[in-house]
Amino acid sequence: MANRVLDEVFTKYLKNKPVFTNRGALTLSYTPHTIPHRDEQTTELGKILAPALKGGKPSNVFIYGGTGTGKSLVSALVGEELQKISDTNGIPVKFVYINCKMKKQADTEYRLLAGILKEFGKEVPFTGLPTDQIYNIFFKTMDEKEQTIILIIDEIDTLVQKNGDEILYNLTRMNQELKKAKVSIIGITNNLNFIDSLDPRVRSSLGEEEIIFPPYNAVQLQDILRTRAILAFQPDIVADGVIEKCAALGAQEHGDARRALDLLRVAGELAERSNDEEVKIGHVDAAEEKIDLDRVLETVKAQPRQSQLILYAIMELGKGEMQTGEVFDRYQELCREFGYKVLTQRRISDLISELDLFGILNTKVVSKGRYGRTRIISLSLSTHIQNKLKKLLYQIFL
DNA sequence: AGTCCACAGGAAGGGCAGGCGA
DNA sequence: TCGCCTGCCCTTCCTGTGGACT
Numbered sequence: 036m037a038n039r040v041l042d043e044v045f046t047k048y049l050k051n052k053p054v055f056t057n058r059g060a061l062t063l064s065y066t067p068h069t070i071p072h073r074d075e076q077t078t079e080l081g082k083i084l085a086p087a088l089k090g091g092k093p094s095n096v097f098i099y100g101g102t103g104t105g106k107s108l109v110s111a112l113v114g115e116e117l118q119k120i121s122d123t124n125g126i127p128v129k130f131v132y133i134n135c136k137m138k139k140q141a142d143t144e145y146r147l148l149a150g151i152l153k154e155f156g157k158e159v160p161f162t163g164l165p166t167d168q169i170y171n172i173f174f175k176t177m178d179e180k181e182q183t184i185i186l187i188i189d190e191i192d193t194l195v196q197k198n199g200d201e202i203l204y205n206l207t208r209m210n211q212e213l214k215k216a217k218v219s220i221i222g223i224t225n226n227l228n229f230i231d232s233l234d235p236r237v238r239s240s241l242g243e244e245e246i247i248f249p250p251y252n253a254v255q256l257q258d259i260l261r262t263r264a265i266l267a268f269q270p271d272i273v274a275d276g277v278i279e280k281c282a283a284l285g286a287q288e289h290g291d292a293r294r295a296l297d298l299l300r301v302a303g304e305l306a307e308r309s310n311d312e313e314v315k316i317g318h319v320d321a322a323e324e325k326i327d328l329d330r331v332l333e334t335v336k337a338q339p340r341q342s343q344l345i346l347y348a349i350m351e352l353g354k355g356e357m358q359t360g361e362v363f364d365r366y367q368e369l370c371r372e373f374g375y376k377v378l379t380q381r382r383i384s385d386l387i388s389e390l391d392l393f394g395i396l397n398t399k400v401v402s403k404g405r406y407g408r409t410r411i412i413s414l415s416l417s418t419h420i421q422n423k424l425k426k427l428l429y430q431i432f433l
Numbered sequence: 434a435g436t437c438c439a440c441a442g443g444a445a446g447g448g449c450a451g452g453c454g455a
Numbered sequence: 456t457c458g459c460c461t462g463c464c465c466t467t468c469c470t471g472t473g474g475a476c477t
Contacts, residue, residue: 145461145462146462168460339464378464378465378466379465379466379467381465381466381467381468382464382465382466385465400473401473402472402473402474402475403473403474403475404473404474404475404476405474405475405476405477406474406475406476407473407474408471408472408473408474
């Protein structure tokens with residue numbers, strides 16, 4: 036036998052009863068056939084889009100709701116079904132789903148258009164062409180034949196935040212330029228104030244219809260988890276109270292089903308890894324910690340060196356609260372020590388805001404009277420996660 | 434009442450990379 | 456090859472500001 040240790044691991048793994056029958060049913064990419072507690076929204080969206088089946092142009096729709104309230108799922112489901120029916124009946128309908136939050140995919144005007152074009156089988160260089168040329172290609176492609184195109188733009192607020200609402204204006208005006216095709220836009224956002232920040236012209240044309248997705252409560256989350264758990268787990272392997280606990284934690288996070296499903300999945304994975312016969316409440320606790328830790332470490336790893344240096348400086352200062360100036364001073368020292376270029380305080384200020392946005396730091400602008408106005412910065416991580424993060428940063432810089 | 438601190442954060446623009454067509 | 460385009464990171468310059476201190 037080549038390796039006794041590994042051999043033991045693998046045979047033990049094989050001997051164990053599996054936990055999952057279909058782990059995929061608990062992942063984000065899974066689209067179920069029915070979505071519990073979303074009948075109302077599903078039918079509403081269906082009704083709005085139905086005119087596409089008779090060659091009409093469905094109204095533009097705005098969909099609101101917090102993270103994990105089923106917005107994307109319902110749109111995907113309705114889209115899929117509509118596509119199926121139109122395909123079997125030979126009706127030219129084309130569904131395109133684009134998520135603006137995917138970095139490097141659709142977070143700028145250019146990339147959004149390039150992303151949509153890709154769905155139509157047109158490859159465009161990911162930079163280089165002038166925007167008006169992209170628009171030309173875009174219009175031409177859309178207008179190639181008689182068809183109804185339904186564009187689902189997910190996380191549309193991030194797109195507008197970064198690029199302004201001119202893109203949306205251009206998109207809503209598209210129907211006047213197109214001769215054969217008709218385009219409807221479904222904008223999905225979890226920012227309820229988003230529509231108020233838009234140009235009135237865009238607001239009225241894009242918000243012809245609105246659908247609101249309220250957060251799930253704990254009982255509804257339990258239903259969702261149960262239907263998925265039946266698909267995902269071996270029978271009788273999930274202990275009493277596990278689903279309730281995941282649901283409760285998800286409900287705490289603004290009724291977030293994604294969070295609840297993640298918890299259940301990771302709890303199952305942890306049970307499997309430790310060869311337990313049952314998924315227990317303890318696994319959910321561990322899952323909660325693991326998800327947070329993974330999120331933080333992944334986020335930090337993906338940051339540019341300069342941001343990591345700032346974090347390093349903040350951890351090194353090692354006190355509960357500090358202000359921008361202090362962090363900047365320590366950061367400069369570290370730059371010299373490790374041989375990095377020193378960025379300006381203005382830039383550091385932005386990077387600190389970014390880290391706040393990622394949920395790694397807590398910052399608050401306060402005025403200390405005589406002693407100026409500054410941002411009070413503190414780490415928003417548990418000590419356990421802080422220690423792991425410190426290790427990661429040491430690895431990077433030493 | 435006025436001053437002044439220590440920044441926040443907006444605006445504009447430089448410089449670079451990746452990519453185009455000619 | 457060149458001139459041109461865009462996105463991105465960053466700098467420079469600037470105005471704004473809440474409240475302790477005088």
